[in-house]
Amino acid sequence: MKNTVIKTERLCKYFGTGAQQQQVLKDLDIEIYQDDFTVIMGSSGAGKSTLLYALSGMDQPTSGQIHFFDTEIEQMDNDKLAIFRREHCGFVFQQMFLLDNMSILDNILAAGLLTGKDKRAIVTYAKELLGKVGLTEKIWRKFPAQLSGGENQRAAIVRALVNRPQVVFADEPTGALNSASGRAVLDVLTEVHQSGQSIIMVTHDLVSARRGNRILYIRDGVIGGVCELGKYVSGDRQRHDKLLSFLAEMGW
Numbered sequence: 001m002k003n004t005v006i007k008t009e010r011l012c013k014y015f016g017t018g019a020q021q022q023q024v025l026k027d028l029d030i031e032i033y034q035d036d037f038t039v040i041m042g043s044s045g046a047g048k049s050t051l052l053y054a055l056s057g058m059d060q061p062t063s064g065q066i067h068f069f070d071t072e073i074e075q076m077d078n079d080k081l082a083i084f085r086r087e088h089c090g091f092v093f094q095q096m097f098l099l100d101n102m103s104i105l106d107n108i109l110a111a112g113l114l115t116g117k118d119k120r121a122i123v124t125y126a127k128e129l130l131g132k133v134g135l136t137e138k139i140w141r142k143f144p145a146q147l148s149g150g151e152n153q154r155a156a157i158v159r160a161l162v163n164r165p166q167v168v169f170a171d172e173p174t175g176a177l178n179s180a181s182g183r184a185v186l187d188v189l190t191e192v193h194q195s196g197q198s199i200i201m202v203t204h205d206l207v208s209a210r211r212g213n214r215i216l217y218i219r220d221g222v223i224g225g226v227c228e229l230g231k232y233v234s235g236d237r238q239r240h241d242k243l244l245s246f247l248a249e250m251g252w
C-alpha cells in the first residue's frame with residue numbers, strides 16, 4: 001500500500017469578490033503518495049499552479065483541509081508554516097529568485113545551512129548537484145546578475161534540492177531551459193525521486209511529464225482523470241503512448 005504525503009478534503013480556492021469572483025479549485029479530494037513522481041497537467045487556466053501553491057502551503061485555500069503527513073497545514077500560522085516548509089519541502093517555482101547580493105554557491109549553501117544539517121555534507125551535495133545540472137565551478141562564485149536566466153533557474157533548482165527535502169514542488173522547472181539543460185534537470189529530479197523523495201510537478205511539456213509515474217489531469221478546477229504510468233524508463237515507447245492516449249482522452 002502506498003503512503004500518503006498530502007491529502008486534501010473538499011479543497012476550494014476562489015479569487016476575486018462579488019460578480020468578479022472565480023472558483024478555481026472545486027471541492028478537490030486528492031491524495032499524493034510518498035513514492036510517486038506526480039505530474040499535474042491540464043489546459044491553461046485550469047488551476048494547476050493554484051493547486052500546487054495550495055498543496056505546498058505557499059497559498060491559503062479558501063476552504064477545505066490539507067493534511068501534510070499528519071499536520072493540517074491550512075491551520076498553521078505563517079511562522080510555523082515557514083519552518084514546516086523549510087524542514088520538509090523544496091520549491092522550484094518560476095518566481096523564486098536567488099538573492100542578488102550573494103554568489104550562486106552561497107545562495108545554495110544558505111538554504112542548506114538554515115536547516116542545521118552537517119555543513120560539509122551540504123557543501124559536497126551542493127557541488128555534486130551543480131555539476132549534474134551543468135553549472136561548472138567557474139560560475140559558482142558569480143552573482144545572479146552575472147548569469148543567464150537558464151543558469152539562474154538551474155541554480156534555483158539546486159537550491160531547492162540541497163536539503164534533500166521529502167517533497168519537491170516544481171512548477172514548469174524546465175520552462176526557461178534549452179533541451180540539454182532541461183534534460184539535465186529532469187535527470188536530477190528523476191534521480192532524487194528514485195532515491196525516495198516525492199516530486200509534484202506542474203508541466204505542459206510532454207518530455208517532462210513522461211518522467212512522472214502518476215499524472216493528474218485538472219479540468220476546470222476538478223480532477224478530470226488520473227493516469228498511472230509506472231516507473232520511468234528512458235525510451236519506453238509504451239509509456240509514451242499510454243500518456244498520449246490519456247491526454248487525448250482528457251481533451252488536452
Ligand SMILES: Nc1ncnc2c1ncn2[C@@H]1O[C@H](COP(=O)(O)OP(=O)(O)OP(=O)(O)O)[C@@H](O)[C@H]1O
Pocket residue numbers: 015016024042043044045046047048049050051
Ligand atoms: N492571484 C490571482 N488572482 C486572481 N486570479 C488568479 C490568481 N491566480 C490565478 N488566478 C486565476 O485562476 C485561474 C487558474 O490559474 P492557474 O495559474 O492556477 O492556472 P494554470 O492551470 O496553472 O494555467 P497555466 O497553464 O496557464 O499556467 C486563472 O483563470 C487565473 O487567471
